Amino acid sequence: MxxxxxxxxxxxxxxxxxxxxxxxxxxxxxxxxxxxxxxxxxxxxxxxxxxxxxxxxxxxxxxxxxxxxxxxxxxLNNLDIRSVAKEALHTLARSSGEVVHLCMQDQYEVVYIDKVESEQTLRMYSQIGRRAFMHCTGVGKALLSGISKEEVDKMIEEKGLPKFTENTITDKEALFKELKLIREIGYAVDEQEHEKGIRCIAAPVFDHNGKAVAAISIAGPAERVTEERVKEELAKEIVDQSLAISKQLGFFKH
The missing domain is CATH 1.10.10.10 (Winged helix-like DNA-binding domain superfamily/Winged helix DNA-binding domain)
Incomplete structure (x- = not known):
């Protein structure tokens, strides 16, 4: 040419x-x-x-x-995050053997906008378009870790902190402590806080302004997604892939 x-x-x-x-x-x-x-x-x-x-x-x-x-x-503003994240989601699904989600926040709820199924059996209700509370899900807490205290307060005022399992965080100060930890380590863990028997690890995705615009997660039965596996294997994988997506959205980590 x-x-x-x-x-x-x-x-x-x-x-x-x-x-x-x-x-x-x-x-x-x-x-x-x-x-x-x-x-x-x-x-x-x-x-x-x-x-x-x-x-x-x-x-x-x-x-x-x-x-x-x-x-x-x-x-950057017109990038379709589902297209950008597709490769990372499939990479995580292959490496972990578990179900992988991509979520965004809408009106202080998480919305599941994409999903890669696990080849293994998973008794977990999740589908594209589903909504969930933020304080009790890995993706929700990952997204909350990227917004201001005032915004979190507003979310609590509007949605409350309803209890789903004995592990659900229902105390405001406990939630703020959890969000501080998430910011420090770069990922969030749903310790069977939304569904008993399901453990989930999630990480935020940032845009070119450094704003947490989405979150990705790996979820599976607690006996398979063990605390040890989360710390020794899955944490690095999900943080690496969330950063890969963020970079494609123009995010630069200082």
Whole structure:
């Protein structure tokens, strides 16, 4: 397929500048691209006029402009998280042999938006579109760990902390202590808090703004998803995959 040289060069300028956020002078940029200064200047002038590149007043160097952020934000905001997460969900299902979920928060409830079935028998009621409370599910607690104390207070005010099993957290301060731990270790565990006999491990998924926009989980019978297995095997797997999804959404972990 024929390529347009000026477009190729323009895109190369943007890629070079992306690699040098501190900026590049026209001499260095021309040298790196093996271009005449006059050609580089013409292309840069067009990019500056359109807002994709800006020139620093103090030294005349060029760096990426705000219009690049506008384009990037549009792409990131329109990513279908189910498509982005699909590979990670299947990877977790294969490695764990358990059922894997992808969930989002809506009106202080978790909504199951995708699911990869386990090849093993699992007596667990879960289906796409199902809703559940946040305080008693792994995915719910993972999502709560990423929001402010005021928002958690609001959730408690609206939804309460109803008890489902003897392990359900029904005390506000206990919940805040749990969320603090989740932020420290990077994952949440549902210790048979929603359904007796089912243990679940979950981790939050972050977008390019660092906001927890979803959560993924591995769930299975407590005799199979043991506390030991969660700590020694599943914790690393789910954190790794949640980070992989987050990176595709533009998240950068400092």
């Amino acid at each position: 024929a390529q347009v040289q000026s477009v190729e060069r323009t895109l190369s300028i943007l890629e070079f500048l992306a690699e040098h956020p501190e900026g590049l002078g026209i001499t260095e940029l021309s040298r790196k691209m093996e271009l005449a200064k006059s050609t580089a200047h013409r292309l840069l002038s067009t990019l500056v006029n359109r807002g994709y590149v800006e020139q620093k007043e103090e030294n005349g160097d060029y760096r990426l402009g705000i219009q690049c952020l506008v384009i990037a934000s549009s792409l």
